[in-house]
Amino acid sequence: MKTTDWFTSWFDTAYYHILYKHRNDEDAQFFMRNITSFLNLPESNHIADLPCGKGRHSVYLNSLGYKVTGGDLSKNSIDYAKQFENESLDFEVWDMRNPIQNKYDAIFNLFTSFGYFDDDNEDITILKSIKNGLKSNGVFVMDFLNVEKVKNSLVKQETKTIDGIEFQIEREIKDGFILKHISFIADNKQHSYTEQVKFLTLEKMQSYFEKAGLRIKHIFGDYSLNEFNTNTSDRLILVAK
Ligand SMILES: C[S@@+](CC[C@H](N)C(=O)[O-])C[C@H]1O[C@@H](n2cnc3c(N)ncnc32)[C@H](O)[C@@H]1O
Structure with missing residues (x-):
């Protein structure tokens, strides 16, 4: 693995967290409530939050009753998140390009944590690995930006x-x-x-998911789970099995 990739260095700095400190945690928590209730995920479920950054979604999901594992490439972020660990919440340094060892009921990829790599095959490999990391009825949620907007x-x-x-x-x-x-x-x-985030349209995402063997079940355009609209939606949220 190259250690000079932009995402390896930038996300591990304190400056990244300063620039994004005003991001809206209320929105994030609102989204987590909506998506877990839409998916009807029972509290016994084990969710992987990948990548989790400093753990803001993981901590909140755990407070809703879920067992959560948060993983991120940034050691500094994981070191920070570890202060929140308990018997049903753990964090680990995790490169999502590596195969996933466990099986999860759900894997969440949130807040534009995809599309960083030059090679399309690397993106597809991540999706394949996510598919392999899901239990037979497991669900994958990707929250990406709407590139057209x-x-x-x-x-x-x-x-x-x-x-x-x-x-x-x-x-x-x-x-x-x-x-x-x-x-x-x-x-x-x-x-x-x-x-650097890849200009991944819905069509391109659909072809990625298909190549990875993930079946898209729902497409939403915001954290209220309204239908996706190419011109007006803020987000592209894909739910796949
Ligand atoms: C935009 S941030 C979002 C983090 C988190 N989901 C949130 O909402 O706070 C993207 C994260 O992806 C992580 N990341 C980048 N490349 C990664 C990789 N190959 N494996 C795991 N995490 C990675 C970064 O360290 C960063 O924390």
Whole structure:
């Protein structure tokens, strides 16, 4: 594995968590309540939250009664999340490109945690591995962005000052990826990172899922679980078996 991939370095920094500290946990919890009740998941279920970041969904799902395992490539995030562990909640450093060893009732991939890799086969390998990690009646939930809406409402330049750090952000769509260039000065150093998320339309996702042997059962466009609309939906949420 290359250790210089953007997602290995950027997500492991404190700066990533500073830039995204205002993300809406209420929305995340609202979504978790809606999706678990829509899927009718019994409390005895074991859910894998992959990747879990610092564990915000995992902790909440566990508070709803589920047994939860959160996994993430970022050691710093997992070290942080471990403070919340209990007998039905555990966290581990986990590279989703590796085969999944256990079988879960549900696997959740939340908040645009997919489409980072150049090679389509790598994306499909992850989906195959997720399929193999599901029990026979298990369910997979992917919460991705709606790339068409992102394209139509792209904010090309933006400055955000958070905790005294001025983040200069530039966005573009290039070579099949949505690129977010982030530069800032912190701790007396100039830093530059580029987030890179593949421009995965619903059609492309459908072909990925098919190749991985995952059958899509529901397609939602937001955390209230309204129907997906290519032009207006904020999210692309896929539920598959
Ligand atoms: C946008 S964040 C979302 C995290 C979490 N789901 C949340 O909502 O807070 C994406 C996460 O993917 C993780 N990640 C990136 N590549 C990964 C990989 N190959 N295996 C596991 N996790 C990975 C990053 O470390 C980061 O925490």
